[in-house]
Amino acid sequence: MGFEQFGRVSFTSQTKVGNFVECLEKEGLFATKCRVCEQSYFPPRADCANCLNSDMDWLKVEGTGKLVSFTRACFGPTGFEEDVPYVLAVADFNTTKVFGRFKSDFPEDQLNIGMDIQVKTITLPNGQISYEFVPA
């Protein structure tokens, strides 16, 4: 399974981190971590931007993270026009910071910086696989 099965709009089907989507469906969300300098990346990267090495390992994003920042998107880019408004957020899971959307029916006025959140794998109405943040 490649990236053609990921998200609301998939802009590419072939990447060096294509099994991200299969892992997301079966085991949960993963970042990557450089085996040489230990820099972690989300979205996952196959090559380290810090030391230029390609010796990367998968790093599971698990447990409870902290909400670092969020914003309300009122204008959707191509493919996301029907979804607005939605909340984009960054969460710190200690191993890495993760970017994603917050659960759409969670009241925005109850979002607080530092609140505990988790990642949940979801299947979209069109059958695509994605993830969202949910309160812990």
Ligand SMILES: [Zn+2]
């Ligand atoms: Zn590195």
